[in-house]
Amino acid sequence: MTTGLDGVIAAQTRLSHVDGEAGRLILCGYELEQLAGHWTYEEVVALLWQDLVPHPADLRQALGSGRTQAWQRFSPLLPCLDGMSAMEGMRFLLAAMPDEPVDATLLLAAAGVAMATAMRRAAGEMAIAPEIHLGHAADMLRMLRGRAGDIAEIRAFETYLVAAVDHGLNASTFTARVVASTEAGLASAVIAALGALKGPLHGGAPGPVLDMLDAIGSADRADVWVETAIARGERLMGFGHRIYRVRDPRADVLKAAVNVLRGRSNRIALAEVVEQAGLKALARHKPGRRLDINTEFYTALLLEALDVPRAGFTPVFASARTAGWIAHACEQQQTGRLLRPASQYVGPWPEPHLA
Structure with missing residues (x-):
């Protein structure tokens, strides 16, 4: 019997391939090294979402608008974050996002705002409103630190976001696909994935x-x-x-x-x-x-x-990986198949019924 589902093929995907023996990570036909440090985060997200997730052609502008919309939705909820950790606060804020109508770009933008807002509130600092004209990486770095990054800092942070955007069928991505297979909305799939990531065996290293x-x-x-x-x-x-x-x-x-x-x-x-x-x-x-x-x-x-506090490492990762979770959720829903693996019962059996 296979424990932990190691080696079990649970999905077919065009999104990413992890070759552990050769040390390769392939994203939609590109080696990671071809993308990270060369492509913007928006460009890589568009690559993942191509023919899969509906999104505007100008993703940078749409994400800027989405961050502003998310900030307006989250602002009245900020007092509720008191006493929460950064991960708990991020989960709380994203739970305010609707499943319908589905807007993947807004959800991805909201993940960045929720991450930065929850991190600052957990540290006892004032949350920072987004700036619509900035790229997603630049604005997330500014919101979470309270100051803008220079060119080198933004490039380094964007490289990290690209490197973290997707990585095969890990625990959180599999969770997103399971939830999506029930035909729940994208927000539900992302929040469930976030819950899986919160565990220290997946997101805390x-x-x-x-x-x-x-x-x-x-x-x-x-x-x-x-x-x-x-x-x-x-x-x-x-x-x-x-x-x-x-x-x-x-x-x-x-x-x-x-x-x-x-x-x-x-x-x-x-x-x-x-x-x-x-x-x-x-x-x-x-x-x-x-x-x-x-x-x-x-x-x-x-x-x-980059002066990101340790308590924020997992939320920052989640804000990057949200694009991958969304892509996998949409890909799973295209199959129209509910994920329902079998289990092997190893408990006691009832005594034979005596007539």
Whole structure:
């Protein structure tokens, strides 16, 4: 019996392909490396949604308008966010979005506003209204930080959004497809996916990478700290992946984006030393396993370098992945088939009825 549905084909998709053996992520016929750092987030969303999700030709303008509409809807609800975490607040706000009429662009725009608004309220800060003329990445960064990014910061953040937009049939995306298969609306599918992402086994890995860097402290302590951690049987955060047996392709595009921010107030140089120390130690202690850097390692460094608080890492990821969830939900609904897997009963059987 297969547990965890590993290896089970639950859907056919044209959206993304994860090749764990070769270390490839393909999005609609493009290698991730062809898109991240080269295409805008709006361009990649349009690629995912092509012939699948109805959307305006000028997605940048439509998302700007959508952010304004979402802000108007969310503003009266802001007092209700008091005491909520960023993820809880984001979920609460998105629950205010209607399932009908279906407007995928508005829902994606709302995810960005909900993320930034919930993060700021959770931190005790005033929420920031969107600016309609900005690109989606630039405005989300401005809203969540309270200040505009420069060209390098916006480019790095946009690269992250593209790298996070879709990644096969992970737990949250599968959840979105299950809900969509019932013919529930897109908002219901996205909120359900958000709930799946909230669990630490799916969406909570980047923060502990920074906890590890905190513990190491300085580059001269990296080798000893890593060796000691491995000797204690501890996991090195940001190393290894359930699917990828070689280097996670998202790690390289994010590392390139992080390098754009080199020389600023960040811990990029320390992270590179820790990466090399970890790779050497793991190769020595676990020669039969290929444990390389995964996306969480440089996600943590990039978001920290952009002054995104750790509590906001998962909401920011969710705001990027919402486009993928919407695409998968629409693709699933096109099949007209309810997802209803079977289970194997292993409980007790009733006693035979005696006449």
